[in-house]
Amino acid sequence: MTAEPVEKGRSAEPSADLPADRFLDRETGWLRFNQRVLELAEDADIPLLERVRYLSIFSANLDEFFMVRVAGLKRRLATGVAVTSATRHHPDDLLRSISDVARELMLRQARCLHESVAPALADAGIRIVRWDDLDADERERMRSLFHGSIYPLLTPFAVDPAHPFPYISGRSLNLAVTVRDPQTGRTMFARVKMPSAMPRFADLGDDRFVPTEDVVAAHLPVLFEGMQVLEHHAFRVTRNADLELDEDETDDLVQSLENELRRRRFGPLVRLEAEETVSDDVLDILRRELGAEEREIYRVPGPLSLAGLDQIADLPRPDLRFSPVAPAEPDALAQDGFFDAVGSGELLVHHPYESFTTTTERFLALAAADPDVVAIKQTLYRTSGDSPIVESLIEAARAGKEVVVLVEIKARFDEHNNILWARKLEEAGCHVVYGVVGLKTHCKLALVVRRDADGVLRRYCHVGTGNYNPGTARVYEDFGLFSAAPEVGDDLSDLFNRLTGFSRKSAYRRLLVAPSGLREGLTRRIDREVAAHARGEPARIRIKVNSLVDEEIVDALYRASRAGVPVDLWVRGSCVLRPGLEGVSETVRVRSILGRFLEHSRIFVFENGGSPQVWIGSADLMPRNLDRRVEALVRVEDPAQRTRLVELMDLAMADTTASWRMGPDGGWHRAARGDEGRRLVELQSALRGEQPHAGRR
The missing domain is CATH 3.30.870.10 (Endonuclease Chain A)
Known part of the structure; x- marks a missing residue:
């Protein structure tokens, strides 16, 4: 197989004669993608708890969109780098458009929950109820829960000349509380954060659930003893979670990244959500103290923080879920040993229709245990918290094999997890590389060097479209190609040399x-x-x-x-x-x-x-x-x-x-x-x- 010719420029016709309005806004396009997720939640033909999960996914998606995309636009405005987009829209105009579309979608999600999904859940015997819906016995159980499991975790923060407005961490759910001192008649404001250790909904039993903030709100007199509670409203803040890291100016990438991760929770505000019942006076306090612009404020029907609906979606009701899927094992692996099968012909696997466990996981587990394997090279962008793939790499290193792992510690929202894995791999004797300066390493590659029965070293390769993550491999659709072809082995060897050394190679054979x-x-x-x-x-x-x-x-x-x-x-x-x-x-x-x-x-x-x-x-x-x-x-x-x-x-x-x-x-x-x-x-x-x-x- 000859190498692909080196790419030396383009023969492309210039684009000057293409219309100026040929590009759509990326941000609005992404919001319309999340609208498609919401349409799945609205589809009554989809199993009910799966519709609940789509509502949860919609919320989690929207959180990340604000934390990254909206935050990026705001940063460009703040730093004066407010260049127009390919659609000729100024970032300020894009932010206004995003606010309009996001507001429309959040209200549509609330309607879907209250008018369609919640009634269907009730028909199926599952109810999300508010405090006013509880009977006397249920309220008593919630009082026991509050005093035994919630009260010790709560810290009310008053706002007065001696107590400045508290910092509101990103994605936390809070109550804004107004109280009056009956002795002085003075009205004061306080904030109560919902404990992150608590589930989103308190379990009443018999598939009945009440939002945790309702339980806390009902017991505010306990927190503000001797005060008159005038009003309380749930609110939530989304903050900039994008990292700013100058790799050229740091001697220790891991330490710098850890410092930046600690700063992430203190990023600037990009969205303020409040229940639609919030009073104008309380909203004015939140707007002023949090520095929120009008377009960053979203008043929506409660409950807020609907990503927590995954708690309901996980209920053990198989009658309301998609039917179980049993991934198949490729026929070639059922007939031959793994290395023999790949050595005799390339293997293409399609997850999750074909098993990740018996293909990709097995490939690396066999490589770790096989005495004829002398080296393993692997990229890791995202993996699970209890990754058997990482354990296989550790086992291989402890067995004396040469193990090189490129861990991309800049993988967004998995940075902390990947730093922990990288250190564990290093402690086991793996050679760990923390990506390439100025780039994220996103490719999905594994290279196993094995001495075959004829004594010749042979390279067995895996090139994938998805992460080496057993958890997501059950719900992400991806392909993986296993190959022992010499040209693929040469390509992966060259690419790993580039990732771990200083090679500038750009021409490959099949890559x-x-x-x-x-x-x-x-x-x-x-x-x-x-x-x-x-x-x-x-x-x-x-x-x-x-x-x-x-x-x-x-x-x-x-x-x-x-x-x-x-x-x-x-x-x-x-x-x-x-x-x-x-x-x-x-x-x-x-x-x-x-x-x-x-x-x-x-x-x-x-x-x-x-x-x-x-x-x-x-x-x-x-x-x-x-x-x-x-x-x-x-x-x-x-x-x-x-x-x-x-x-x-x-x-x-x-x-x-x-x-x-x-x-x-x-x-x-x-x-x-x-x-x-x-x-x-x-x-x-x-x-x-x-x-x-x-x-x-």
Whole structure:
């Protein structure tokens, strides 16, 4: 196998003649993705507790959006770097638009809970009730709970000249309380934080639950003994949680990151939520003391902090949940030992339809225990708290094998967890590398060096689209390619040398690697499809990613469409490309599929004159992935595996498959039923074997 030619620039047609309004706002696009999650919660055909989980996911998603994306826009304004976006919108205008859309969605979520999901839960014998709904026996049980388990954790903070307004930590749930001193007649304000150690809802028994803040509110006279409680209202703050770390100015990346993590909880405010019943006087106090702008204030029906609904979604009611899934084991592994199977031919696995435990976990566990394995190299971006993969690496190091682990300690919201794992790996004797200065290492790679029966060292490789995380592997859709092909082994060896040393290698055999050549490699292949179409050869582009926001890639796809090349885009989240624009993107279709599993894999298919070239890997089409991360795509060579991936793409894009379909204005339309009202094929159900579909092998 010869190496891919080195990418040396682009033959692309300039984009000056493309319309100036060809890009959509990334932030609004992301909010519309979260709207699609909310639409799943609104779908009465979905099992009830799964609808509750979608409400929880919607809230958690929105929290992260404010903590990162909105925080980034505010920081640009504050630092004076307020350049306009590709849509020619100033960050201040974007913040106003975000506020309007987010407000609309939060109110819609509240309606979904109160008018649809809660009544359905009640019909199923599960009730979320407020304090006023409790009978005498239930109130007495809650009084016992309060005094035994809640009261010792509470600390009321008064606000007066001797007590400044307390710091409100991000995502904490609080009560704003107004009390009057009956002796002086003076009115005062106080804040009570809900204990983070407590569950979101207090369990009344018999599948009845009451928000924890209701229990605390009912016992405020205990906290403010001798005072008259005038009013109380729940509120919540979201803060900037993005890290600012100058890697060029630090001698100890881990120590600097730990210091920054401690500062994260003190970040600037980006959102203030309050129950809609909050009085204007109390809201004025919160606005003034927290420094919240009007557009950052959201008055919504309670209860707040609905990410905590996962407590309800986890109830042991299988009748209200999706049916269990039993992941399959690939046939090749059932017939041969793992290394023999991979040595005789590449293995493509599709999680969670095929088992992560018996493939990826097993691969590394066998490598750790096999006396013929002499070395293991691994990247870790995110993993679970009790990761068997990390334990396998530790076991391998203790057995005397050479173990090199690149732990990306800058993985957002997993920084602390990854630092702990990195130190544990170091203590076991692993060689730990903390990423690459100035870049995040996001690629999913494992390399096992084994001495085979003939005495020759052979490399067994894994290149994945998802994290080495057994927990998320059960609910994230991803692909992994196992290979013992020499060119893949050479590529992974070269890439690991680049990650641990000072190599500037950019040309690989079967890999496309960011930041040195991935954007150029993809653009070149898009341009090849344009050239093939001009010659009358088969030409088509199919891409599956989580996000499509890179302007250069979008412009390349526009050029392909203007040349007449069909372009199919399967995008889970934000897409800034506008499909169906006359004279610009008439051959482009954009679909989104959300469901039981989080669509997470990245697939790139180029028709290549009738012999499709197919790639899978870790990279989304975003500037951060293409310019500021180490990413890797691997070319799939086996014809049957290529066909499998092409058929998956075609099934997703078929008009007979349920999906959300994007219009030129950036709006999404959900197509779930055909013209006769019959439900369309649900892709994930079809892949589980629950629905027939065309082209199933």
